Amino acid sequence: MSGAGSGYDLSVTTFSPEGRVFQVEYAGKAVDNGVPSVGVACKDGAILAVEKPEETKMMLPGSNRRIFTVAKHVGMAVPGKLPDGRQIVSRAQQECENYKRFYGNTIPTKVLSDRLANYCHAFSLYWHLRPLGSAALTASYDDNGPHIYLSETNGVSYRYYGIAVGKGRQGIKTELERLKLGNMTCREALKTVCKCLIKQRDDQGSKKFEIEMAWICDESDRQFVRVPEDVAKEAEDAAKREIEQEDEDSSDMES
Amino acid sequence: DHEAIRRRSGARVRRASWKRRRSGEGVRVGSNGRASQGLSIDTSVEGFDKGRSRENERTNDRTIDRSGEEGDDERTRRRGRKRKGEGERGARRVESASRGLSIDTSFGGFDARTGVWSRGKGKMEAPTKMKEVLTGTTIIACTYDGGVILGADSRTSSGNYVANKVADKITKVCDKVYLCRSGSAAHTQAVAGYANLYLNQHAIELGDKGCSVKAAANIVKEIAYGNKAWMNAGMIIAGWDKKEKGKVFVVPLGGTLMDVPFAVGGSGSIYINAFVDRNWKPNMTKEECKSFVRKAVSLAISRDGSSGGVIRTVTVNEHEQVKEFVTGNEVPVYQDEIQSKGPPQVEFVSV
Numbered sequence: 331m332s333g334a335g336s337g338y339d340l341s342v343t344t345f346s347p348e349g350r351v352f353q354v355e356y357a358g359k360a361v362d363n364g365v366p367s368v369g370v371a372c373k374d375g376a377i378l379a380v381e382k383p384e385e386t387k388m389m390l391p392g393s394n395r396r397i398f399t400v401a402k403h404v405g406m407a408v409p410g411k412l413p414d415g416r417q418i419v420s421r422a423q424q425e426c427e428n429y430k431r432f433y434g435n436t437i438p439t440k441v442l443s444d445r446l447a448n449y450c451h452a453f454s455l456y457w458h459l460r461p462l463g464s465a466a467l468t469a470s471y472d473d474n475g476p477h478i479y480l481s482e483t484n485g486v487s488y489r490y491y492g493i494a495v496g497k498g499r500q501g502i503k504t505e506l507e508r509l510k511l512g513n514m515t516c517r518e519a520l521k522t523v524c525k526c527l528i529k530q531r532d533d534q535g536s537k538k539f540e541i542e543m544a545w546i547c548d549e550s551d552r553q554f555v556r557v558p559e560d561v562a563k564e565a566e567d568a569a570k571r572e573i574e575q576e577d578e579d580s581s582d583m584e585s
Numbered sequence: 586d587h588e589a590i591r592r593r594s595g596a597r598v599r600r601a602s603w604k605r606r607r608s609g610e611g612v613r614v615g616s617n618g619r620a621s622q623g624l625s626i627d628t629s630v631e632g633f634d635k636g637r638s639r640e641n642e643r644t645n646d647r648t649i650d651r652s653g654e655e656g657d658d659e660r661t662r663r664r665g666r667k668r669k670g671e672g673e674r675g676a677r678r679v680e681s682a683s684r685g686l687s688i689d690t691s692f693g694g695f696d697a698r699t700g701v702w703s704r705g706k707g708k709m710e711a712p713t714k715m716k717e718v719l720t721g722t723t724i725i726a727c728t729y730d731g732g733v734i735l736g737a738d739s740r741t742s743s744g745n746y747v748a749n750k751v752a753d754k755i756t757k758v759c760d761k762v763y764l765c766r767s768g769s770a771a772h773t774q775a776v777a778g779y780a781n782l783y784l785n786q787h788a789i790e791l792g793d794k795g796c797s798v799k800a801a802a803n804i805v806k807e808i809a810y811g812n813k814a815w816m817n818a819g820m821i822i823a824g825w826d827k828k829e830k831g832k833v834f835v836v837p838l839g840g841t842l843m844d845v846p847f848a849v850g851g852s853g854s855i856y857i858n859a860f861v862d863r864n865w866k867p868n869m870t871k872e873e874c875k876s877f878v879r880k881a882v883s884l885a886i887s888r889d890g891s892s893g894g895v896i897r898t899v900t901v902n903e904h905e906q907v908k909e910f911v912t913g914n915e916v917p918v919y920q921d922e923i924q925s926k927g928p929p930q931v932e933f934v935s936v
Contacts, residue, residue, distance in 0.1 A: 433787065434803030441790055473828065 360463035375547020405554035410464035451485025498530030524569035721891025723853030729874035732902025739894030762824030767851035802834035810840025853885030
């Protein structure tokens with residue numbers, strides 16, 4: 331890890347001569363090397379999916395949550411460092427509650443993601459703090475339809491039709507660009523999202539993994555909830571079947 | 586701030602209660618039964634009179650802090666004195682505005698509850714002294730098919746003196762959201778100022794979407810409820826927003842928030858409650874609603890001394906926000922009121 335910064339990367343309050351803040355970029359790398367996460371906004375809702383490798387056989391499956399509910403109408407996945415991510419989630423929950431208490435309405439997603447972006451950015455302004463090593467991939471469904479926002483470690487926050495972060499994101503993004511997400515329902519999109527996630531794995535074959543999925547759509551009554559187990563399983567199995575069919579060299583696919 | 590007010594009022598009440606006990610007046614019980622919170626109130630004192638205390642309370646949901654109200658024994662007096670910055674002298678620090686929790690005025694000052702200053706020569710008698718400026722008023726807001734209409738009279742009184750004959754009690758707090766003010770003119774102007782400030786910031790954050798009436802009403806309610814101990818403001822928030830169309834909210838004394846199809850407020854409202862209840866119907870046209878609002882306000886003006894002047898109306902709907910008023914001589918009069926239209930009945934003789 332030497333060389334790139336060559337002395338300008340020792341503190342978050344130092345710019346390099348090209349105008350880059352290396353510490354913030356390195357924080358972004360923590361997200362880039364993190365678990366693959368996908369968010370898509372469909373016709374009738376939004377989906378978040380995170381693919382987690384099984385770290386140890388002794389851990390109960392489903393216990394290391396990566397997707398959190400921030401408010402009834404908003405949910406968040408936190409790729410990157412999980413503890414940093416929990417900090418962002420906690421802040422988002424407070425923002426939602428304060429907004430509701432003061433203004434009486436539920437927080438519009440644009441406002442929430444702007445505030446989170448400001449929050450992440452604040453950590454890059456002080457010498458005694460380090461930037462958070464986690465992004466906030468927010469899914470919501472409010473009066474203006476389904477939204478997916480990504481608030482990154484450097485403090486920007488954009489709205490997407492579909493976005494992937496973490497390992498293998500390039501491949502997933504290419505796949506997502508081919509889809510007409512605006513015409514798909516959430517159920518259909520679930521299978522496609524699983525497919526993208528499974529395909530991008532560099533396969534050792536033996537490693538087990540778990541896909542954590544959550545959505546907010548008309549089917550879930552516009553509340554952010556985990557995808558019901560049977561629906562999730564069905565989507566995953568369908569995705570695996572499709573991959574096997576597509577792939578001529580079936581030996582490379584993981585089970 | 587709340588803590589300071591409670592501390593100061595605590596001392597004041599304690600001292601007052603001690604004095605009043607001496608004069609046989611007894612102690613007033615807070616309307617939410619503070620006695621039950623472990624404070625003991627000496628009810629064995631001669632002259633203790635629950636009935637009188639209830640009639641002195643202006644409203645049932647006003648929380649008056651009685652912490653510190655106990656017997657006048659040594660421990661209580663000492664405890665009271667221990668509070669920061671207080672003591673027997675603390676009770677004298679009256680600058681006023683408004684703590685007015687007791688009417689024992691041996692040390693003089695301003696009693697916000699009755700809106701009266703006193704010079705401290707003993708108990709107050711008739712309220713003939715200078716009064717705080719009040720908007721004893723009639724305010725009304727109704728929804729109709731497509732929007733809302735707000736109406737108000739225009740008299741601001743300070744006791745018997747009319748401070749402003751042509752006051753505008755309908756204040757804009759946000760694009761397409763208005764606030765009708767009643768109660769203390771100072772308090773409501775302050776609340777409207779804060780609401781305007783927060784709503785402007787809110788509108789910027791929201792971007793293209795306008796402020797919702799609900800958000801405006803919520804902000805007013807937070808301010809009213811958060812300062813309920815000393816505030817005297819009853820407000821009606823009404824306006825039009827894209828999501829819910831025309832809406833009326835009312836925040837009476839105490840800081841409740843109610844979502845209603847129509848509302849009346851102010852001192853003149855009591856005379857027209859029945860009229861409005863009987864005659865409002867949903868989905869009126871704009872003209873029907875406007876004449877309904879004007880009729881209601883004119884009826885209140887004809888019976889309430891603190892209401893008068895012109896009748897102002899504001900119409901808010903998707904396309905427009907129109908402020909109008911009916912001049913004083915056009916305001917409808919009833920029964921034996923003097924007609925101000927036409928030639929004068931009495932000729933003026935030049936001297």
